[in-house]
Amino acid sequence: MSRFVHLHTHSHFSFMDGAAGVHELVDRARELGMPAIALTDHQGLYGAIRFYRYAKEVGLKPILGVEIIVQPGGTVGEEGDLPPKERLMLSAPVGFGRAAGRGFHLTLLVKDMIGYRNLCRLLSQAHVRSADEPSIVMLVDLARHSEGLIGLSGCPSGEVGAAVLAGLGHRAEQAARRLARCFSPGDFYIELMHLLTPDSPRYVAGLVSLAERCRLPVVATNDVHYVRPEGFRIHDVLASAGARTGLPGPYGRTNAELWLKPAGEMRRLFAGVPEACDATLEIAERC
DSSP, X not given: OOSOOOOOBOOTTSTTTOOSOHHHHHHHHHHTTOSEEEXXXXXXXXXXXXXXXXXXXXXXXXXXXXXXXXXXXXXXXXGGGSOGGGOOOOOOOXXXXXXOBOSEEEEEEEOSHHHHHHHHHHHHHHHHHHTTXXXXXXXXXXXXXXXXXXXXXXXXXXXXXXXXXXXXXXXXXXXXXHHXXXXXXXXXXXXEOOOSSTTHHHHHHHHHHHHHHHTOOEEEOOOBOBSSGGGHHHHHHHHHHHHTOOSSOTTOXXXXXXXXXXXXXXXXXXXXXXXHHHHHHHHHHHO
């Protein structure tokens, strides 16, 4: 049995960003001996039923989830209200149509049927409220409907990660504490990603230090967008088409590391923080 579970993965249902089919992700996780896999597409549960049924069919535990856009937690007001040095660069828009949103990312995983219902409520509220505005989950709604959900602090486009990268430790801590208060004790994790970029060692170390100060657990993910490294090319094409730009894509990806890596590779990347990989198995058991 593999000693790692991928908890942050995107399929084709992350429109113009995911470069992997639902069946491909499940089949590869099964080939690698993983006991479970999560599907966390942008802003919706579009592939959830197809994913759930197929994973069950092949004997893999499916974990339902979403990567949402969430209201800032480390500042009051809009990003533009802050002094220039305190502002964080917002990610490119994700989602499609009424569900499109631009802002800070947060990963949500479903523990049980209560959590599934609450996640559906959160998404519906955000998308219906949005009209012509970006579709964003408000923190008051997240706190009200977090029962049955596990929260991960997100990728480098999450507020916590973006603040760490920008050297704004105080803001990262404020955001982490405020987000954690939206969940039941033990249901919010600081999400670590080591994407083998020049900033990755500093990024992981900063998040681990933050987690220790806030007394929050850590978990390792890889922001999977394609099944194998060669999927990088189609991902770049999709992102460019979605952003209506030429190649290379708009995200400035410096390598092809957003693939569904084997447990041994993930354990090697996080050799200094083995509890982050252990947490993936613990979370999978809880879902």
